Amino acid sequence: MILFKKAGALQIWLDKQREKSLKLGFVPTMGALHNGHISLINASKKVNHITVCSIFVNPTQFNNAADFDKYPITIKQDILQLEKAGCDVLFLPSVEEIYPNGLTIEKKYDLGNLEKILEGAFRPGHYQGVCMVVDRLLNIVMPDNLYLGQKDFQQCMVITKLIELIGLKEKVAITICSTLREKDGLAMSSRNMRLNENERRNAPAIFQTLSFIKSNVDKISPSFLRKQAVDMLEEVGFKVDYVEIADSATLKTIEDWTDSKKTIALIAAYDNEIRLIDNMFLFD
Numbered sequence: 001m002i003l004f005k006k007a008g009a010l011q012i013w014l015d016k017q018r019e020k021s022l023k024l025g026f027v028p029t030m031g032a033l034h035n036g037h038i039s040l041i042n043a044s045k046k047v048n049h050i051t052v053c054s055i056f057v058n059p060t061q062f063n064n065a066a067d068f069d070k071y072p073i074t075i076k077q078d079i080l081q082l083e084k085a086g087c088d089v090l091f092l093p094s095v096e097e098i099y100p101n102g103l104t105i106e107k108k109y110d111l112g113n114l115e116k117i118l119e120g121a122f123r124p125g126h127y128q129g130v131c132m133v134v135d136r137l138l139n140i141v142m143p144d145n146l147y148l149g150q151k152d153f154q155q156c157m158v159i160t161k162l163i164e165l166i167g168l169k170e171k172v173a174i175t176i177c178s179t180l181r182e183k184d185g186l187a188m189s190s191r192n193m194r195l196n197e198n199e200r201r202n203a204p205a206i207f208q209t210l211s212f213i214k215s216n217v218d219k220i221s222p223s224f225l226r227k228q229a230v231d232m233l234e235e236v237g238f239k240v241d242y243v244e245i246a247d248s249a250t251l252k253t254i255e256d257w258t259d260s261k262k263t264i265a266l267i268a269a270y271d272n273e274i275r276l277i278d279n280m281f282l283f284d
């Protein structure tokens with residue numbers, strides 16, 4: 001695996017690969033890699049000649065300073081995992097490399113409703129930060145294919161919108177890969193590393209609640225099911241930001257099951273200090 005810290009050097013190398021008509025797949029991450037990330041690398045390797053992974057803990061997308069300070073950094077293990085997976089290139093830039101003009105917001109991305117609901121509402125500014133960094137990363141890497149995890153479902157929608165906004169829709173195709181889970185159902189996430197033993201024991205309650213919602217589709221109204229789901233999570237000590245049952249194309253709340261094929265349930269809740277998110281399509 002080749003490691004680049006400078007965008008310029010990476011771009012020169014990537015241009016040479018493009019001249020040979022090689023297809024580029026890109027997996028942007030914030031490190032603390034787990035098998036979920038590796039599944040994105042594997043998906044990229046299947047259809048691209050070259051797979052590029054980036055590791056950059058992006059300061060502009062943390063609406064909570066403590067969350068940024070405590071974000072796990074495991075760079076040595078990350079490199080080993082990427083090498084083992086056969087990743088071709090790691091881009092590991094500094095903050096100055098990505099934000100040469102500092103962290104001030106230079107551009108506002110019009111994300112419409114996506115920024116006002118769910119993660120957008122609970123994490124103000126978060127998606128502007130995601131767009132800032134992904135815009136820069138895409139302009140450096142210019143991949144043919146971009147790989148994202150379904151666990152961050154709303155982020156997948158935001159980045160799809162971003163790609164339209166910055167005129168890369170014809171150039172960059174997005175592949176959304178299914179969420180990988182631990183044996184007990186907990187969605188793999190870098191933040192899981194921060195859970196203590198008790199919190200880890202409680203954490204699968206989110207998956208269990210999503211499964212409960214799924215098994216009650218058509219039996220209980222969406223609004224009552226949302227309420228029951230909140231009760232289930234609160235009973236085991238979670239502080240719930242939201243339980244939503246929504247149309248997966250718009251993330252608008254649904255009130256009946258008539259157009260159920262596209263329905264998704266989404267949860268964000270605190271297991272003590274650690275905020276976990278997960279989602280599940282309600283129909284297979």
Ligand code: PAF
Nearest residue numbers: 028029030058130133152
């Ligand atoms: O999902 C993440 O890890 C980050 O939000 C991303 C897409 C790498 C942007 O920093």
